[in-house]
Amino acid sequence: MVIVDGNNVMGQRVGWHRDKSAAQQRLIDEVGHLARLRGEPHTLVFDAEPEFKIPPNPIHLLLTIQYAQAGSSADELILELVYRNIGRSDVSVVTSDCALSRQARVLGAKVTRSGAFRQMLESESRR
Secondary structure, three states, X not given: OEEEEHHHHHXXXXXXXXXXXXXXXXXXXXXXXXXXXHOOOEEXXXXXOOOOOOOOOOOOXXXXXXXOOOXXXXXXXXXHHHHHOOOXXXXXXXXXXXXXXXXXXXXXXXXXXXXXXXXXXXXXXXX
């Protein structure tokens, strides 16, 4: 199970902030593709729901998208997801946030930096 800090990974691509909805949709498609290739469930976590709802894509069966509730953050939701899965050896978190990385490791999750994950997504998309 891979839990991805969506905004953190989007921030690894130059110009993502110009069209946040398009960047979010592109990331959803890329992570859905990766999850399908690997046969491994991925959860993408964003800070807030987009202005326009992104319709579910049946191709992304192994992808779950979650949004932090108002007054909360994606980091808090990610830690909650990790906490719910304590004891599982297959939990991995993708983020470049130092505090979140440290807390996830304490809870037993592996951590991958967002830049490394972005590079993996780009190399997989060329296949």
